[in-house]
Amino acid sequence: xxDDLIINARRKLGWRRxxxxxxxxxxxxxxxxxxxxxxxxxxxxVIHIKLRLEPAAVEVLQTVDPISLKRSLVALxxxxxxxxxxxxxxKRQVTHAHAITxxxxxxxxxxxxxxxxxxxxxxRITTVHCDDEGAIIGLDRRG
Amino acid sequence: xSLKWIHIAWLTAQSFVYHYxxxxxxxxxxxxxxxxxxxxxxxxxxxxxxxxxxxxxVSILIPCFNEGAHAEETVRHALALDYPDFEVITINDxxxxxxxxxxxALVPKYPRLRVVHLARNQxxxxxxxxxxxxARHEILLCIDGDALLDPHSAHWLVRHFVENPDVAAVTGNPxxxxxxxxxxxxxxxxxxxxxxxxxxxxRTFGALFTxxxxxxxxxxxxxxxxxxxxxNMLTEDIDITWLLxxxxxxxxxxxxxxxxxxxxxxxxxxxKQRLRWATGGAQVLRKNVGVILSPTQNHLWPMLFEAVLSxxxxxxxxxxxxxxxxxxxxxxxxxxxxxxPLIPNWGSALLGGTCLLQFAFSKWxxxxxDRGLGRNYFWMVWYPLVFWLITTAATIVGYPKAYLIGxxxxxxxxxxxxxxxxxxxRKKAAxxxxxxxxx
Numbered sequence: 370x371x372d373d374l375i376i377n378a379r380r381k382l383g384w385r386r387x388x389x390x391x392x393x394x395x396x397x398x399x400x401x402x403x404x405x406x407x408x409x410x411x412x413x414x415v416i417h418i419k420l421r422l423e424p425a426a427v428e429v430l431q432t433v434d435p436i437s438l439k440r441s442l443v444a445l446x447x448x449x450x451x452x453x454x455x456x457x458x459x460k461r462q463v464t465h466a467h468a469i470t471x472x473x474x475x476x477x478x479x480x481x482x483x484x485x486x487x488x489x490x491x492x493r494i495t496t497v498h499c500d501d502e503g504a505i506i507g508l509d510r511r512g
Numbered sequence: 513x514s515l516k517w518i519h520i521a522w523l524t525a526q527s528f529v530y531h532y533x534x535x536x537x538x539x540x541x542x543x544x545x546x547x548x549x550x551x552x553x554x555x556x557x558x559x560x561x562x563x564x565x566x567x568x569x570v571s572i573l574i575p576c577f578n579e580g581a582h583a584e585e586t587v588r589h590a591l592a593l594d595y596p597d598f599e600v601i602t603i604n605d606x607x608x609x610x611x612x613x614x615x616x617a618l619v620p621k622y623p624r625l626r627v628v629h630l631a632r633n634q635x636x637x638x639x640x641x642x643x644x645x646x647a648r649h650e651i652l653l654c655i656d657g658d659a660l661l662d663p664h665s666a667h668w669l670v671r672h673f674v675e676n677p678d679v680a681a682v683t684g685n686p687x688x689x690x691x692x693x694x695x696x697x698x699x700x701x702x703x704x705x706x707x708x709x710x711x712x713x714x715r716t717f718g719a720l721f722t723x724x725x726x727x728x729x730x731x732x733x734x735x736x737x738x739x740x741x742x743x744n745m746l747t748e749d750i751d752i753t754w755l756l757x758x759x760x761x762x763x764x765x766x767x768x769x770x771x772x773x774x775x776x777x778x779x780x781x782x783x784k785q786r787l788r789w790a791t792g793g794a795q796v797l798r799k800n801v802g803v804i805l806s807p808t809q810n811h812l813w814p815m816l817f818e819a820v821l822s823x824x825x826x827x828x829x830x831x832x833x834x835x836x837x838x839x840x841x842x843x844x845x846x847x848x849x850x851x852x853p854l855i856p857n858w859g860s861a862l863l864g865g866t867c868l869l870q871f872a873f874s875k876w877x878x879x880x881x882d883r884g885l886g887r888n889y890f891w892m893v894w895y896p897l898v899f900w901l902i903t904t905a906a907t908i909v910g911y912p913k914a915y916l917i918g919x920x921x922x923x924x925x926x927x928x929x930x931x932x933x934x935x936x937x938r939k940k941a942a943x944x945x946x947x948x949x950x951x
Contacts, residue, residue: 372883374772375884376689376691377692378692379692382693386693394893394894397893397897401861405865445535445542446542449542449543452718453546453716453717455718455814456717456718460760460810460811461758461811462678463759463762468733469650470736479645490647493626493627494619494628495626495628496628496629496630497628497629497642498631499630499632499634503743505641505645
């Protein structure tokens with residue numbers, strides 16, 4: 370079913386527009402990969418001098434971000450754990466969750482006769498009239 | 513001395529601008545991974561939901577404003593729902609096009625369909641309120657006037673209400689239909705990696721910032737208790753989420769409940785939509801900032817904190833950009849130098865890389881529900897560059913705008929464009945009409 374719902378009208382767009390978006394997206398990928406050149410160079414260097422994997426990885430990551438990886442991980446896992454523990458704190462619970470609002474409750478809240486609401490709920494077409502504040506002031510049944 | 517502190521504060525601000533999105537991205541990924549392990553992994557495929565023993569009846573509410581082009585398709589999909597007992601209520605919110613006539617004509621054909629006309633346009637919040645009042649059933653499934661409901665979605669949503677009486681709302685997983693242009697394709701990825709992933713993570717961490725207005729099931733009594741959708745909020749979905757959670761109700765995310773939606777495919781439409789989201793978010797933040805003084809609302813504090821940090825990040829980003837631009841025009845050494853936050857360097861390559869990693873992970877998560885997401889990955893390289901800027905700019909403009917809008921002013925809005933395919937089809941239809949003399 371999902372395949373029928375997806376709209377891909379790309380071929381209906383002009384060829385100039387299609388080429389422009391394809392080429393600029395490709396160039397953006399090339400630029401983005403180029404930005405990683407310092408990391409690739411460092412990686413090539415540590416491979417060349419046959420450094421052990423762990424110090425090599427640290428060396429490369431230091432190139433990317435000067436903040437220590439260990440500290441970043443502690444902060445991340447710590448925040449995640451703290452947020453999950455936070456959900457265990459006592460908090461406001463809903464009262465009367467089992468109570469269902471009755472027709473009379475609706476009639477009272479909307480200031481409309483319960484019979485009118487009930488009849489409109491069984492009507493196929495209803496017109497709702499509101500005042501300037503948006504409050505419902507009338508229900509007209511048509512079918 | 514004071515200059516030294518200003519310098520330290522400035523360096524801290526620059527570090528925050530860089531590290532905050534990086535940190536949040538990994539936090540969202542961890543939260544989403546935990547959600548997957550806890551709630552998603554062991555369930556059957558979304559096309560085979562476990563049948564409920566005693567499924568409660570459902571009222572599907574579809575507010576429509578000038579939806580003549582989509583109303584019939586939306587109604588037909590809603591009526592094709594695979595669920596034992598339901599009614600479909602379309603609410604024509606004083607449309608100026610032929611929506612009302614189209615809906616009325618459908619009534620004799622479909623026994624489950626009902627139509628509610630608002631005599632005058634009142635906005636989505638009041639349309640939903642009228643629909644809720646006239647709905648016969650306790651569970652309301654609300655979708656937009658151009659959204660196509662997956663036939664299995666009701667089963668997935670309703671099970672949460674049956675499991676737990678404290679559940680007031682369950683939001684589903686919107687999937688984008690129009691994938692013709694660059695903007696459309698980037699948004700497909702965005703809805704997985706930003707919307708879907710953040711909702712998964714927020715559910716893991718206890719509370720949702722917002723339900724998706726395009727697909728959410730509500731417990732009618734809960735909505736009645738909190739006073740319904742607010743007509744003054746630009747984003748009534750964010751507002752109702754906070755109202756329900758503040759009252760102690762549980763709000764959940766169900767990734768298997770799908771709805772197929774149309775998104776803007778022009779920059780103008782996208783900007784209009786994002787500005788409304790940012791302004792609406794700011795309105796809700798302003799309304800709910802007081803929860804910080806209420807210890808019983810502690811479950812909402814992390815979300816409030818995150819919203820404030822995001823707001824702060826956007827303005828600091830603006831400050832860094834302005835500082836950098838001033839540094840270009842002022843004589844050398846007038847200001848401490850700063851790198852451009854807009855022109856990428858290898859530090860921002862890491863940020864971009866993290867963003868692409870987030871996309872890859874979210875695509876894997878959502879590939880259970882939406883096939884072919886991998887093919888879309890090529891386009892996602894635009895997201896860190898362009899979409900972040902649009903979202904940041906929308907936040908910068910949206911927050912002051914929220915304060916300028918009066919508190920009591922009624923929020924009315926129309927949907928932005930719904931994709932390039934409609935524009936192309938309209939052009940073709942106009943050309944055809946000209947050819948045949950019906951123009």
